[in-house]
Amino acid sequence: MKYIDEFDIDMVNQALTFNTTDMHIQGTCDLFTTKPVGADRKLYKTLNKMYNPEEEEEEGESENNNVDISTNADLNPQFVQLKKRSFSYTYSNPQSVTEMLLREKKLRSQSFHSPPPPETGNEHEINSPFGPLNQSSSMKLFGYLIAILNATYPDHDFSTVQPTHFKTLSSSDVVLKVNNFLISVGKNNGLDWIWQTINTHIDIEECLCFQFTPEESFLSDFPGLLWTNMYFMFNKKKKRVAFIYLLATGLRNESRAGTEDEEGHTQRSESQGHDLMYEDVFEEEEEDVDRMDVDVI
Template structure:
């Protein structure tokens, strides 16, 4: 996979790194092509081997049940990517793992992430509303957020996944994680993945060693935001319903 450095997307990433009175927000919008590199191919082979091992274990388990159950059916139901005995489903899963590894090089996600840590979002509007609400609660406005992403991704043609692992607290325990929100937009035809995320970290427990100091405000300094102004919903760039309607889904 190759990281795409695009001015509009880079501007979104800069806007998604900020602080409030009680937490620091690590966010980003990362775009990658899905043209496989050598490491991507090795990751796919590793995932295939892991899936085959699990499939064999499930087959033994299902045969021992009374009455016996179809192990392939049991296994495919656990994947938001589709039946994992199909190469296309495994590739979609591998793309998201490779994206996580590339965006967060201090962690090796392929060793700890499972297919059931992802879920498929039911609609683009649902994803937009959830992300907009998170920004609203933080007092943050990003004009033309979705228009900029749509220009590069054709959002109406994307499969949308949410990453919500049950062990996320363990992964970022040393950083004082409060909550996280991670979305993946995969456009198979454009061969691109967009990774849009927010991670809130407690100021009191966060170690500064892994963050770029120049991107943060001084601690204790708050965003200049009028909570009664309603700017987030009045700004045409963040009106989710109007934006989705304009896309003729």
């Protein structure tokens, strides 16, 4: 995935990062294209091997024919064109994935009202928020999000994250959830401007949206983390993904405590100093009185 650096998005990130009386809020919106880099291709192959072993076996059997395929590609320009855009090509029917996601969401939430789905006969088919993972389009969408997580947190490997860690949401749900979190911590101003800016780059209403719930092992690497919320917005037409995440950590009071300790120590020292001076004055007066008595005698 290729990171997109935009000045106005940087301004959004500055607006999403602030302190409250007891928390530090780090909000970020990162934009990525779906164009793969070397590490992404390796990741997609790993995921495909995990969730679609039959296709991997077929690819392994066809490796000996690569030379013949290359020769035929030279004779068929249309084939070359397909090869070049084989990765960026996603869904044959623009509405099919949206309908499929809505159908899957309905089946999960209202399964007790509907009969079980018909058997497909494919033992490797795994349903997910992205659709059946034995389908190339669903697998690539899943891979996009994993690749973004790996790019954002390079110290972690998300290749083993399960599809169950993701949940489909509508674009309006994402906006509402983020706004509610921000308002709850005192961020009331500029919310419309934030979403208008993001919308110019991703066209929010045209996005498929997902919420990601990370594992505890990931969260434990952030000391003082109170909560985190992570959302993805995928626009197929623009071939872009927006990764929006909010992290809240408790503010540390060590410096304030240290200042209070220093002030307390200073006050105690001054108090002790005054006591010593007071005692010294009395001792000097007693010595003077003793000398006067001796002189009189």
